[in-house]
Amino acid sequence: MNWLTRLIPSIGSNRDSESSKSKVPDGLWNNCPACEAILYQPELEKSLFVCPKCDHHLRIGARRRMSIFFDGGSFYELATKITTKDVLKFKDTKSYSQRIKEAVSSTGEEEAIVIGKGKLEGSEIVVAAFEFRYMGGSMGGAVGTKFVQGVDAAIASKTPLICFSTSGGARMQESMVSLMQMAKTSAALEKLKEAKLPYISIMIDPIYGGVSASIAMLGDINIAEPKALVGFAGRRVIEQTVRVDLPEDFQKSEFLLEHGAIDMIVHRKDLRAKVSSILAKLHPVQ
Numbered sequence: 001m002n003w004l005t006r007l008i009p010s011i012g013s014n015r016d017s018e019s020s021k022s023k024v025p026d027g028l029w030n031n032c033p034a035c036e037a038i039l040y041q042p043e044l045e046k047s048l049f050v051c052p053k054c055d056h057h058l059r060i061g062a063r064r065r066m067s068i069f070f071d072g073g074s075f076y077e078l079a080t081k082i083t084t085k086d087v088l089k090f091k092d093t094k095s096y097s098q099r100i101k102e103a104v105s106s107t108g109e110e111e112a113i114v115i116g117k118g119k120l121e122g123s124e125i126v127v128a129a130f131e132f133r134y135m136g137g138s139m140g141g142a143v144g145t146k147f148v149q150g151v152d153a154a155i156a157s158k159t160p161l162i163c164f165s166t167s168g169g170a171r172m173q174e175s176m177v178s179l180m181q182m183a184k185t186s187a188a189l190e191k192l193k194e195a196k197l198p199y200i201s202i203m204i205d206p207i208y209g210g211v212s213a214s215i216a217m218l219g220d221i222n223i224a225e226p227k228a229l230v231g232f233a234g235r236r237v238i239e240q241t242v243r244v245d246l247p248e249d250f251q252k253s254e255f256l257l258e259h260g261a262i263d264m265i266v267h268r269k270d271l272r273a274k275v276s277s278i279l280a281k282l283h284p285v286q
Contacts, residue, residue: 074118136168144181169209224253
């Protein structure tokens, strides 16, 4: 200790504090985007990424969602090795090919949807889960193909299909190819219906555009998480187009439930039990 630290002890203590801060492991703390509370990551994982302070449902990736939803150790991935091709050679500020590479690198996923088969409370199901971190969960040709293969797998194994949708909509870089996926996936779901197999759609914040207008709203039962934003066009687009002030809770899942657009809102911690009870009625195990 030199004469300066003896005279001003806080200088030495700050240095010790900075040293101790550097020893705190990365990823140990998280922030709630709703109430801004600082959350301890292990506790957040235990609460299924729901804020214990304000009950806000934090956004989570497709694989983490599947690990929460499936019975432990039962997940088996389907529809793999289906990748996107930049057939239009689209370019905005970056080429589409470059955006694909960046999305794959940042997420570790080959596309914006993951398809898997596994068990829920002992019963076999097929699940599709959108990955919002991959280009906003947008739907292009590869996403549509993977979803259809998930439907085909459900039909082949005579199991229900569950879809967790979170997306900004159709992928603009694929133009009409992307818009065609709305028809393709809807036609596949009609085949599932003809096979008398249930389809449960679970809407996750946020879900918009072509995905909300097709896959997300075609469930036999349409479920949403609390306060999820669900719509086709965004709030600002609607307000600027029709020049009216919309209600504060417009497009939130509570608003949609009140107006009959969805069937129920289910808290994340109750989702496994609720879906299992629904499937027990719609698709009882023989």
